[in-house]
Amino acid sequence: MSDALDALGLPGAVSDLIRLSGDAPVVGRAVTVDLVSAEQGPAAPSTRHLATAAVATSGPEEVIVVAHPGLPCAGWGGLLTKAASLRGIAGTLVDGPVRDVDESRALGYSILGRSATPVTARGRLVEDSWSETITFAGVRVATGDLVRADGSGIVFIPFDRAAEVIERARQFAARESAMSAALDQGEVITAVMGASYEELAGRVAHS
Ligand SMILES: O=C([O-])CC(=O)C(=O)O
Ligand SMILES: [Mg+2]
Numbered sequence: 001m002s003d004a005l006d007a008l009g010l011p012g013a014v015s016d017l018i019r020l021s022g023d024a025p026v027v028g029r030a031v032t033v034d035l036v037s038a039e040q041g042p043a044a045p046s047t048r049h050l051a052t053a054a055v056a057t058s059g060p061e062e063v064i065v066v067a068h069p070g071l072p073c074a075g076w077g078g079l080l081t082k083a084a085s086l087r088g089i090a091g092t093l094v095d096g097p098v099r100d101v102d103e104s105r106a107l108g109y110s111i112l113g114r115s116a117t118p119v120t121a122r123g124r125l126v127e128d129s130w131s132e133t134i135t136f137a138g139v140r141v142a143t144g145d146l147v148r149a150d151g152s153g154i155v156f157i158p159f160d161r162a163a164e165v166i167e168r169a170r171q172f173a174a175r176e177s178a179m180s181a182a183l184d185q186g187e188v189i190t191a192v193m194g195a196s197y198e199e200l201a202g203r204v205a206h207s
Helices: 002-007 052-056 078-086 101-107 159-184 195-206
Strands: 018-021 026-037 062-067 091-094 111-113 125-130 134-136 139-141 146-150 153-157
Touching: 002 153, 002 159, 018 101, 026 052, 026 091, 026 134, 052 078, 052 125, 062 134, 062 146, 078 091, 078 101, 091 146, 146 159, 153 159
Parallel strands: 026 062, 062 091, 091 111
Antiparallel strands: 018 111, 026 125, 026 146, 134 139, 146 153
């Protein structure tokens, strides 16, 4: 998917976030949440914990995508995981720290984030909006965009470019399957990942 974005000159690949829990690929449509520091948020104190509206209205094939202002406190926790898991939500991506990671692991719920922390968001972070377009690790993400995340990171695909990105990704995947089969048949890696593979990336990157 990342190679397909490269090929089409699209941003959307996010490095540096790590898998904190779960082991299944996270695939679905983004449901965005934007967090700000409590000092920058609304004057009245928050009466609803962050991300709860997004969780309460989302379900299977949806992914909660949480923008985080970078303070050292959690943008997600175990009770949110429990509620999301009960609703069949595909997973959560947080551009910041996450807490209660062991609870999320016990439930097998997939989370990618920047780090783990024990520190609560309460009194520190508030939800500025949800379902609005956000900037997540430098990528603009709208609710409804496609997401795929796994142990290597995240790709976001704008909904209106999804068909062409997926088509291109299928071509790359077919090519890699053939290369993998060639290895099974005894071809050497120097030949399998030879000039044609390198040229493919070069052509792609500059097309
Ligand atoms: O207080 C928080 O940051 C959220 C939390 O622990 C949870 O969802 O369990
Ligand atoms: Mg908790």
